[in-house]
Structures are given as structure tokens and as C-alpha cells.
Amino acid sequence: MRRDIHLPRLSATPVDSRPFPRSRLESDPLEAASALIGALLVRDAPGLPLRVGRIVEVEAYGGPEDLASHARAGRTPRTSVMFGAAGHAYVYLVYGMHHCLNVVSGPAGSAGAVLLRAVEPLEGTALMREARADAPRAAVDDTKLASGPGRLCLAFGVDRSQNGLDLCAGTGSLRLERPRHAPETIALARTPRIGVTYASEPWASQAWRVIDRTSAALSGPSSNPRGL
DNA sequence: CTAATGATGTCCT
DNA sequence: GGACATCATTAGA
Numbered sequence: 001m002r003r004d005i006h007l008p009r010l011s012a013t014p015v016d017s018r019p020f021p022r023s024r025l026e027s028d029p030l031e032a033a034s035a036l037i038g039a040l041l042v043r044d045a046p047g048l049p050l051r052v053g054r055i056v057e058v059e060a061y062g063g064p065e066d067l068a069s070h071a072r073a074g075r076t077p078r079t080s081v082m083f084g085a086a087g088h089a090y091v092y093l094v095y096g097m098h099h100c101l102n103v104v105s106g107p108a109g110s111a112g113a114v115l116l117r118a119v120e121p122l123e124g125t126a127l128m129r130e131a132r133a134d135a136p137r138a139a140v141d142d143t144k145l146a147s148g149p150g151r152l153c154l155a156f157g158v159d160r161s162q163n164g165l166d167l168c169a170g171t172g173s174l175r176l177e178r179p180r181h182a183p184e185t186i187a188l189a190r191t192p193r194i195g196v197t198y199a200s201e202p203w204a205s206q207a208w209r210v211i212d213r214t215s216a217a218l219s220g221p222s223s224n225p226r227g228l
Numbered sequence: 229c230t231a232a233t234g235a236t237g238t239c240c241t
Numbered sequence: 242g243g244a245c246a247t248c249a250t251t252a253g254a
Contacts, residue, residue: 096247098236
């Protein structure tokens with residue numbers, strides 16, 4: 001295993017803040033989804049320890065043409081942020097109890113988002129476990145603390161008060177940072193999206209779920225993670 | 229105004 | 242493999 005990768009010193013960029021480049025999110029949601037695998041999700045809540053996770057599972061959602069996307073109804077009060085600038089947070093509530101965090105993507109003016117489905121905890125695992133205290137049974141393992149869109153939001157303290165936040169600003173209590181290791185070393189795989197069987201074809205079975213297939217933090221049953 | 233429903237997770241048998 | 246908790250959002254009367 002290589003532990004000695006030398007990163008070039010960038011005088012303009014502080015070592016601790018390596019904002020995820022917005023340009024990588026502006027082309028289209030599927031490309032944005034692939035680019036986000038390996039990137040870091042950072043939660044810097046005031047007065048609390050830093051929480052960091054490595055993104056290992058995401059899903060791409062398109063505009064009105066994508067019948068599995070919330071944008072299928074066009075621009076509504078809820079989905080308006082999906083039509084906005086890439087790199088901002090789209091947070092919503094599903095099933096009346098679980099929050100889901102998305103990264104707005106695609107060209108400005110066209111709707112698109114990438115749902116963050118799972119991250120691998122790197123720092124602040126004690127706080128993540130505490131934040132998931134209502135679900136003691138499922139969170140037996142540190143690697144599974146943020147394994148699922150609802151679990152991720154719970155572990156990172158994300159709710160709709162973060163809706164619209166710029167995740168690429170470099171600072172901020174919720175943000176994205178570049179991968180710490182070379183992206184080409186990541187084992188990407190694609191599967192159909194989870195929980196969208198209500199949509200008609202081809203949208204229901206479109207392979208727009210992107211994963212790092214070597215990760216132990218993927219959502220679903222640990223023995224056989226969904227989609228493999 | 230009412231009604232239907234979901235980009236889920238947990239616990240049960 | 243199945244029940245169900247629980248509410249914002251949307252479509253429709």
C-alpha cells in the first residue's frame with residue numbers, strides 16, 4: 001500500500017482546506033457523481049469535533065426528463081435549488097422522517113443533483129455514533145455509521161436548515177473537499193438506482209448509482225450490499 | 229381544502 | 242420476507 005504519495009505544495013491553498021472544484025459538478029449529474037466518489041464530506045458544526053467521511057456511494061438524478069427525479073414535476077418550491085448553481089446542497093425529507101443530502105449538479109439552468117448515499121467515516125466517529133444514538137443496533141460497526149442516505153444525514157447532523165448551502169466554498173460548516181488520494185486508483189462501478197421502481201423505464205433501471213466497489217461502507221446488508 | 233405517497237431504516241416473525 | 246413509523250410536498254377537487 002502506498003502511503004508516501006507526494007502532494008505538490010499549493011501556496012494559495014491551505015493544507016486543511018482543499019475545496020472540491022465546482023467545475024467538476026457542472027457538466028452533467030452522472031459525471032459529477034463519478035467525480036464525487038473518493039471526495040470528502042466535512043461537517044464542522046460550531047463547538048463540536050470535526051466530522052469527515054469519504055464518499056463511497058452516490059446516485060445521479062436528472063431534470064424533468066428523468067422520471068425518477070424530484071425535478072420530474074418541473075420547477076417547484078422544493079426543487080428550485082436543483083435548478084440553481086452546481087455545488088449547492090439540496091436537502092429534503094423522505095417518508096416523513098429521513099433527511100437526504102444531495103449535491104446540485106449539471107449546467108446552470110438545468111436541474112440535476114447527486115444523492116450522497118454513503119460515506120466511510122474518517123474522523124469524528126465518536127460524535128457520529130452519538131448522533132445516531134437512536135439507532136444503537138444498526139450502528140455496531142464504525143464503517144457503517146453513515147451507510148445509507150438517512151444514516152449519513154443523522155451521523156453528520158444534516159437537516160433542511162442546510163438546504164441551499166454552498167458546499168464548494170472552501171469554508172463553511174458543511175463542505176466538500178478534494179479526494180486525498182489519486183482518483184484513478186478508485187474501483188468505480190455502476191448499478192441501477194435504489195428505491196425508484198415507481199418510475200417507468202428506462203429511468204427505473206438506469207445505472208446511475210456509482211460506488212467504490214471495494215468499500216465496506218456501502219449501504220444495504222453487509223453480507224451482500226444492494227446492487228452487487 | 230383533502231388525499232396520496234415517497235431517492236428509508238428498524239424491528240419483527 | 243414484511244410491517245410500519247410519520248410528514249412535506251404535490252396534485253387535484
